Amino acid sequence: MLRSVKSWLGIAAAAGTLAFGTSGALAQQKEVVFGFQCDRTGPTATVGTVLCPGYHDYIDLVNSKGGVDGYKIKVIEVDNEYKVPPAMEAHERFKKEGAVIDGLYGTPQTQALAKKLEEDKMPGTSPGFGTASAADGKRFPYIFPIAASYWSQAGAAIEFVKEKLGTLKGKKIAYLFYDNPAGKEPLPILEDLSKSEGFELRTFAVPAPGVEMGAQVLDITSRYKPDFVVAHLFGRAPSVAIKELKGKGYPLSKVISFVWGSAEADILAAGGYAMAEGYNTLQFAGVGKDFPVLKDIVAMYKAQGKPAPKEMDSTVYYNRGVMTAAIHVEALRNALKATGGKPPTSDDVRKGMEQIKGFTLGGLVPPLTITPTDHEGGGWCEVWTVKGGKLVKTKEWYQGFRQVIEKQIAADAKS
Amino acid sequence: MFHREAGIFKTTYAADMALYPLPIAKWTVAALALLFVVLIPLLFAEYYLAILNLIFIAVVGALGLNILVGYTGQISIGHGAFMSVGAYTAANLAVRLDLPFWITLPAGGLMAALIGVVVGIPSLRIKGLYLAIATLAGQLIIEWTINHVPAISGGAQASIQVPRPDLFGLILNTQSRLYFFLLFFAALAIVATLNLMRSRIGRAFIAVRDQDIAAEIIGINIYRYKLLSFAISSFYAGVCGVLYTYYFGIANYEQFQLIVSIDYLAMIIIGGLGSVLGSIFGAIFVTLLPIVLRLLLENVGSLVFSESELANVISGTRLAVFGALIIFFLIVEPEGLNRLWRNVRNYFRVWPFSY
Numbered sequence: 106m107l108r109s110v111k112s113w114l115g116i117a118a119a120a121g122t123l124a125f126g127t128s129g130a131l132a133q134q135k136e137v138v139f140g141f142q143c144d145r146t147g148p149t150a151t152v153g154t155v156l157c158p159g160y161h162d163y164i165d166l167v168n169s170k171g172g173v174d175g176y177k178i179k180v181i182e183v184d185n186e187y188k189v190p191p192a193m194e195a196h197e198r199f200k201k202e203g204a205v206i207d208g209l210y211g212t213p214q215t216q217a218l219a220k221k222l223e224e225d226k227m228p229g230t231s232p233g234f235g236t237a238s239a240a241d242g243k244r245f246p247y248i249f250p251i252a253a254s255y256w257s258q259a260g261a262a263i264e265f266v267k268e269k270l271g272t273l274k275g276k277k278i279a280y281l282f283y284d285n286p287a288g289k290e291p292l293p294i295l296e297d298l299s300k301s302e303g304f305e306l307r308t309f310a311v312p313a314p315g316v317e318m319g320a321q322v323l324d325i326t327s328r329y330k331p332d333f334v335v336a337h338l339f340g341r342a343p344s345v346a347i348k349e350l351k352g353k354g355y356p357l358s359k360v361i362s363f364v365w366g367s368a369e370a371d372i373l374a375a376g377g378y379a380m381a382e383g384y385n386t387l388q389f390a391g392v393g394k395d396f397p398v399l400k401d402i403v404a405m406y407k408a409q410g411k412p413a414p415k416e417m418d419s420t421v422y423y424n425r426g427v428m429t430a431a432i433h434v435e436a437l438r439n440a441l442k443a444t445g446g447k448p449p450t451s452d453d454v455r456k457g458m459e460q461i462k463g464f465t466l467g468g469l470v471p472p473l474t475i476t477p478t479d480h481e482g483g484g485w486c487e488v489w490t491v492k493g494g495k496l497v498k499t500k501e502w503y504q505g506f507r508q509v510i511e512k513q514i515a516a517d518a519k520s
Numbered sequence: 521m522f523h524r525e526a527g528i529f530k531t532t533y534a535a536d537m538a539l540y541p542l543p544i545a546k547w548t549v550a551a552l553a554l555l556f557v558v559l560i561p562l563l564f565a566e567y568y569l570a571i572l573n574l575i576f577i578a579v580v581g582a583l584g585l586n587i588l589v590g591y592t593g594q595i596s597i598g599h600g601a602f603m604s605v606g607a608y609t610a611a612n613l614a615v616r617l618d619l620p621f622w623i624t625l626p627a628g629g630l631m632a633a634l635i636g637v638v639v640g641i642p643s644l645r646i647k648g649l650y651l652a653i654a655t656l657a658g659q660l661i662i663e664w665t666i667n668h669v670p671a672i673s674g675g676a677q678a679s680i681q682v683p684r685p686d687l688f689g690l691i692l693n694t695q696s697r698l699y700f701f702l703l704f705f706a707a708l709a710i711v712a713t714l715n716l717m718r719s720r721i722g723r724a725f726i727a728v729r730d731q732d733i734a735a736e737i738i739g740i741n742i743y744r745y746k747l748l749s750f751a752i753s754s755f756y757a758g759v760c761g762v763l764y765t766y767y768f769g770i771a772n773y774e775q776f777q778l779i780v781s782i783d784y785l786a787m788i789i790i791g792g793l794g795s796v797l798g799s800i801f802g803a804i805f806v807t808l809l810p811i812v813l814r815l816l817l818e819n820v821g822s823l824v825f826s827e828s829e830l831a832n833v834i835s836g837t838r839l840a841v842f843g844a845l846i847i848f849f850l851i852v853e854p855e856g857l858n859r860l861w862r863n864v865r866n867y868f869r870v871w872p873f874s875y
Binding site: 143145146154157158161162164165179180182183184188189190191193194197198200201212213216217218219220221224236284285286289290292293 | 566567667678694768814831
């Protein structure tokens with residue numbers, strides 16, 4: 106017994122010195138720290154394992170070109186496994202290491218950290234999750250959705266449907282959604298639009314974990330027979346929806362999916378591009394490899410004598426990681442401009458974030474305009490459609506029913 | 521070494537049943553109190569206090585689950601849902617009626633206890649795996665209810681922002697202030713559980729666990745005690761949920777889903793079923809190990825990998841090592857970390873002689 110105790114103590118002591126002894130000692134003078142939360146092992150690992158390398162690759166690219174105004178960026182990534190307590194631990198870790206920004210991951214995590222970020226005056230970005238009302242920069246000064254919220258996506262989806270059908274008057278739209286707060290969030294927008302545009306809306310909830318929706322889809326295809334289906338699903342659910350709708354003979358060209366059901370992985374899991382032909386997807390970042398920045402990343406790898414990472418092939422999530430990193434870097438650039446080259450504080454970076462404008466990175470990033478009042482940047486979306494074995498752009502960056510969404514944000518602030 | 525029992529004679533029953541049977545126990549408690557109340561907050565950075573805060577909250581929840589599973593022998597996988605009951609009760613009271621934490625905290629606990637009794641009713645007829653499934657149903661029903669009743673959840677987002685707790689005008693909004701707040705409740709929960717287990721109720725729980733028919737024959741009302749166990753356990757869970765709510769400043773049921781119930785079961789199984797110290801060890805192990813492993817891997821791995829590759833390696837390796845360590849500890853000592861600690865202690869008790 107004694108021996109085992111002793112040896113354990115030895116290992117623990119060695120571990121302790123390694124863990125706490127070296128960190129911080131290597132800190133360089135001109136360095137800025139970014140905190141980035143990620144989910145590589147939790148329920149949304151399919152997203153994280155592709156998105157996070159995109160984030161790192163962009164930062165590496167910036168560093169390889171000499172950083173931002175001479176500042177190298179150091180990323181501290183913490184895998185929060187989509188759990189809330191580790192997200193808090195991650196935030197405190199970032200704070201300890203002097204991070205100027207907290208890249209959040211996950212809706213409950215974003216909500217749990219909203220208050221803490223405000224108290225610590227550190228900006229947090231939540232592209233594609235968190236609450237839609239966080240677009241209101243006055244109410245949530247330190248939360249930056251920086252991408253189309255679920256409200257904006259609802260507006261964009263209906264706008265697309267209207268374009269496809271010509272008019273919405275008297276049409277029937279089915280809303281197939283994951284039965285959690287994120288899935289229910291767009292409902293007020295959809296209901297509002299159904300009144301003002303005169304279409305009939307019926308909702309079909311899919312309970313977690315969303316892999317069984319035969320009854321809902323049968324209800325949609327055989328009983329309700331809608332003119333269009335708007336789907337808002339997560340995880341494995343989108344691929345199941347594609348298969349079920351296709352199997353019941355519903356044309357996928359009359360389906361539009363929100364941003365978390367729109368990746369290559371979903372299409373492949375549903376049985377491939379031939380199976381999903383016609384499926385429409387909303388996107389908040391550019392899709393495909395035809396962007397200068399992605400070519401630069403490939404060139405960077407080539408210069409190091411390495412092949413381009415395989416994650417790059419899953420362009421939807423990878424590009425979202427690149428986009429998040431690019432907006433972080435841009436905010437830092439603006440902050441450095443304001444401080445005149447002095448090391449920026451996290452509050453400076455928040456102000457820098459609020460000045461982002463006309464930064465598109467060759468079309469990979471939407472034409473965002475982030476202001477102190479609008480932290481969402483306008484809620485821009487693109488529509489990409491499965492056509493002939495790949496995703497093809499069908500609609501350029503646009504904002505759907507922006508006034509309705511702005512009205513909802515204002516109404517939510519009052520309640 | 522210092523753990524000497526020779527020369528300590530107990531002449532009364534009261535002395536034999538005391539909370540601290542040996543003088544060294546009192547010294548240990550005093551030393552721990554000094555460590556946690558004075559030294560740690562003075563010496564440690566906010567980051568480490570934040571980790572300790574998470575551990576304190578987990579200790580409260582793990583103790584509650586251990587009362588039910590470890591002491592009374594009733595399996596429950598609805599612990600996370602009871603936390604959410606406490607969280608939403610407190611959040612609604614704090615926001616709608618503007619009540620302070622010293623009312624909302626017990627209220628959250630009591631509401632969770634009430635719901636816990638209802639979910640515990642099947643335990644009167646079924647045991648073991650069957651009960652596990654019944655409590656799983658409880659977990660899912662509570663989740664569904666919160667998600668679909670805006671009166672409880674406060675709207676489609678199912679989250680309620682809660683103001684920071686306020687103690688005589690001091691707003692508890694930093695990790696170091698919350699540290700004392702949470703330390704107080706963790707200590708209270710530990711002492712309360714230690715005392716509960718020395719009482720008639722605690723002994724009845726253990727009797728029900730060991731052999732419920734025998735317990736009934738010697739005059740224990742097993743229905744009453746099973747439900748009481750559910751109530752007390754859920755009360756702890758409710759308080760744990762309220763602490764989470766104040767700690768994060770928000771009540772959100774997605775923080776308390778099924779996976780959380782499983783995590784807490786893991787804590788008490790790794791720590792040791794049916795022991796207070798085991799609950800604490802389990803809470804520390806499950807909360808701290810991933811963090812320590814990550815820090816370790818970051819430093820060792822940075823010698824081999826680049827920053828971006830490292831992130832990928834860490835996540836996978838950490839999960840594998842975490843799982844392997846759980847298996848390792850349970851093979852070394854199936855009764856958990858608490859038993860491991862007792863083996864160490866018993867060794868030193870007679871040291872340097874073997875017997």
